[in-house]
Amino acid sequence: MIKDDDLKEIKPKPATCSASPEHVSSGLPIPKVMRICTFSPDDWEDFIEEWSTSLSGAYAKVRRFGGPGDLGVDIAGFTSERGFQGDWDNYQCKRYDHPLRPSDIWVEIGKIVYYSYKKEYLPPRRHFFVASQGISTSLEQLLNKPDTLKAKARENWKKHCQMGIATTEGIPLTGNLEVHFNAFDFSIFSSKSHVELIEGHSTTGYHAVRFGGGLPPRPDPGKPPETPAKTESRYIRQLLDAYGDQLGAAMTDPVALDAHAPIKRDFLRQRERFYHAESLRNFARDTVPEGTFAALQNEVCHGVIDICEGHHQDGFERMRATLTQAASLSLTANPLSSVTKKQDCQGICHQLANDDRLTWVPNDG
Structure with a gap:
């Protein structure tokens, strides 16, 4: 039987910020990191396209790839006009209903190893995993231990990569491919957090429209030069x-x-x-x-x-x-x-x- 002592007076937590007219009309703002997690597939794609423009200052050119023939490349940042035959970075962007797990990435790692072995491109300088629900703790720990990551990738090759890299043939980890795998530098694999994505996105012209918060202060205009341009x-x-x-x-x-x-x-x-x-x-x-x-x-x-x-x-x-x-x-x-x-x-x-x-x-x- 429920006792009176089991019943507690309802006391909502006090507001942690001052109420404003905006709160009354729109409700409390949703933190940007949480908002990313709610993006629909189309919103996620649009967000990634917008965020990708923030990379242009770090590379000679940035390109988006897609479709069944992408060879494990999603967004590539090239440091020179040599493209895939020079230094380049790969950003693999995934949208799942859960934080990215180790089981989600073995085939992606396999593609990079295999297609670099086939000389479709040089191995990327860095490979970043970007996920709509973030990176799981177990995967983040693996990415911080390249030797363990390589060992786990080897263990999971047959299950995830052998028939998962290409749909037309099995790709066993043997012979010269295994030699290439053994020499491959697994320290290139890391991740981008939602905070890093937001920081990059905030430097683009799309940030205020997508996340709100108003425009930054506008600089004072310069005076016209004495001689017209x-x-x-x-x-x-x-x-x-x-x-x-x-x-x-x-x-x-x-x-x-x-x-x-x-x-x-x-x-x-x-x-x-x-x-x-x-x-x-x-x-x-x-x-x-x-x-x-x-x-x-x-x-x-x-x-x-x-x-x-x-x-x-x-x-x-x-x-x-x-x-x-x-x-x-x-x-x-x-x-x-x-x-x-x-x-x-x-x-x-x-x-x-x-x-x-x-x-x-x-x-x-």
Whole structure:
């Protein structure tokens, strides 16, 4: 019979962090390491593709392989243009419903030994196991003991590798293959933890979109160089045409603006805005997925094009009206919206003018 002493008052644990509006709307955040474990097969594949881009700085090139003919290679990082005939690293990415066990890797080790013996490639410099549910303690211990790993691989060859490496023939560990196996350096085999994956992924432009947490602080934009760069030539030409259209005199180069102080000040402001937008473009390249900044440009273009193509007294007034409209846009749908300033929107107009997507002095008037 249940006694009163067996019954305890319900007392949930106190919150370990301060509650916020985000918690009320979305619940407590799930740690990134735990979130990886919940990835669907498609999400895991997407995550690995994104994470792979973080390897590019360490290698001459990084390539993804797949399919039945992958020869045990998943993601290869090549240190030179020699590819598989030079130094290279292999990242074997697995998705199981359990942490990776020794029984999961024997055939993968067998493939590397066998196909390097067949001279399909030189043995990799390093071979990392990457798993959606992490690495089991028993496997991690084996990977830290190369001699034991080699002995266990030999013991498991017949069961896992002999008929598992190739579907068309059995591959016994005998003869020259055994000689190659005996000489093979098993210290190349190791693993990547979820923490290491997250650290690498955090350096890519996909991290904030996949895991949230906001964008990193945006650096202040640099000041425009005194002498315009070649990349500025088209939008500056459009600016000079707009000024000349109002003044009724051709402006051949920026020096011609020195005689018109208000116009010269405006010119300097427009260049600052252009460089604001350029700094946002550079920031986007490192923090959000490819195409995000181009989508922002398109949104600005759609937001101002009707004003730009409307009737205006001259090219300068057309430009001013377009920039005023750009500064009033509410760009809440783009991932960059939290770090986009009015100057950026106005500078994007000059980027669009640089690409002739906006024109201050149309040919028809």
